[in-house]
Amino acid sequence: MLRTISVGSCVSIQGLLVAQMSDGKIAVKVDEKTFVGYPVNRAKAS
Template sequence: MLRTISVGLYISVQGTFLRDCADGRIAVKVGDKVFVGYPIQAKAA
C-alpha cells in the first residue's frame, strides 16, 4: 500500500508502507531507501 509522509517542513515522500513506529511516525520504502516521518492525512472532499 502506498503512503505519503512528511519528513520536513516542505518535504514529503510517497512509498510502500513498511511499519508503524511507537511515536506515531511510519516507515515507507522508496527503492533501496527507507524514510520515517509523520503520515499525511487525506482531506475530505
C-alpha cells in the same frame, strides 16, 4: 499500500508502507531506501 509522509517542514515522500512506530511516525520504502516521518492526513472526497 502507498502512503505519504512528511519529512521536515516542506518535503513529502510517497512509498510503500513498511512499519508503524509507537511515536506516530511511519516508515515507507522507495526503491532501496527507507524513510521515516509523520503521515500526511488523507483528504476526504466531497
